[in-house]
Structure formats: structure tokens, C-alpha cells
Amino acid sequence: MTATLERSTPDPRTGPPALDVRGVSKVFGSGTDAVVALDGVDLSVAPGEFVCLLGASGCGKSTLLNLVAGLDRPTSGTVETSAARPAVMFQEAALLPWLDAGRNVELPLRLAGIGRSARRERAHELLALVRLEGQADKRPHELSGGMRQRVALARALAAATGLGEGGTTRHEPGVLLMDEPFGALDAITRDVLQAELLRVWEATGTTVLFVTHDVRESVRLAERVVLLSSRPGRVVREWATASDSDPEELHGDITGELREVISAHAR
Structure with a gap:
């Protein structure tokens, strides 16, 4: 069983967004072979905010992260960041x-x-x-x-x-983009590094966009959880994880919504 992570209450944030995604769509291929990965995604992240991007496998989470990182370009829409080159951390350390x-x-x-x-x-x-x-x-x-x-x-x-x-x-x-960085680790090491990440985030004020398919991880880490639909990825719903909210109730709510998204895609 994972431990509850204590988070301090952030100061009110002012100024322009650290990340601003407007009407972003991404299509791979063309004609009958075209695959629409993202469709009309809007997402704004404030300076110093910790946001988890949640969704089932293949919903376009990593694609969106790549667009924000500047590793690819959207088919339509705009992506703006306060950092000339956001930093990216992947599942593999790649040292x-x-x-x-x-x-x-x-x-x-x-x-x-x-x-x-x-x-x-x-x-x-x-x-x-x-x-x-x-x-x-x-x-x-x-x-x-x-x-x-x-x-x-x-x-x-x-x-x-x-x-x-x-x-x-x-x-x-700065701006830190994280693509399931703890997914390959054992449960105990993952718990420890989640706590370490929160400590480092609070110490540095870094803006974090964290991709995961793990509901519990998103609730433990983020100030805000953003759920993407199954392909094509669209923003379905957002949750603020306030310090006074019930983590188990929030986990159940998000899990129910995620199951509905997956079921709708299967039908």
C-alpha cells in the first residue's frame, strides 16, 4: 500500500502560462492510412504548476508531450512555452x-x-x-x-x-516534461521517487507536465489531473487535487471516468 504524500499549499500564480496548447491536432500519415492522434486539445499550465496528463495507452499522451517539447509539430493549432527548450525525462534514464x-x-x-x-x-x-x-x-x-x-x-x-x-x-x-519516468521501477522504488520528485518540485518551483496511465500516481503527485479520451485524444475532464480533498474518493471518481472513456472507445 502506498503512503500518502504531503504537499504544501502553493502560492497564487500570476503571469502568462508556462505551457499553452491551443486547438492542437496531430495526424500521422495521409489519406485512408491517416491516424488522428490528437484532436483539438486545449491545455494551459501555470508557472510552477504540477499537472498530470492521464489516459489509456495509445490515447496520445506521449504525442502531446513530444509536441510541447518541440520534438514534433502539430498538424494544426499552436503550442507555446515559457522555456526556449523544455527539458524531457523519459521512462528509461538514457544516461x-x-x-x-x-x-x-x-x-x-x-x-x-x-x-x-x-x-x-x-x-x-x-x-x-x-x-x-x-x-x-x-x-x-x-x-x-x-x-x-x-x-x-x-x-x-x-x-x-x-x-x-x-x-x-x-x-x-524551468519546464520539465516527464513521460512515465517511474513506470519501469519496482513499487517501493517508485514510491520513494514520487516523494523525491515532489520534494524537488517544491524546492525548485519547476513547472511539471507528467504523463501517466496510473490513476493513483496522478492523484498522489499532481495539483491537477487532466484526462484524455482514447484515440483521438481530446481533453475529457480535469480535477484539482486540493490538499483537503479525499484521495480515495478522487481516485474512484477518476477511475470511473477513465473506465467510461475506455469502454466508449471499445464500443
């Missing part, structure tokens, strides 16, 4: 095996042109943030699956940091 943990975290900073001293300092700060102090010299094969995902999270946060004046690191909240 470079020939680099140690520290240099894996440094990599996006190096590619951004940040000097060696500044990026090394930032990498050590981020490894400490994900509770991997003293592990910077370890290669991926020397780390457990959960530790590798922590390194991947630190690297994603490094990518979301961006650049400041003169090519130095800018410690401003």
Missing part, C-alpha cells in the same frame, strides 16, 4: 554509459556553452538536490535503477535551468 553521473548531469550545460567550473558546480548542486551527494564519480552501471533515474532527473533539471548573462547558469524555474 551515457561512458560518462560518470556528474558529467551526465553536466551534459546539457556543456551543450549550452556553460564553462567547465560553473557546470561542474551546478551538477554537484543538482545531484545533492536529488540526494546523490558523493555519487558524481559513479558510472551508470554502478548505480541502481532508482539512482539512475535520480541522475536523469538532475540532468533534466540542468537542462531546464537555461542560461543567464554571459553564459552563466540561471537558477530560474
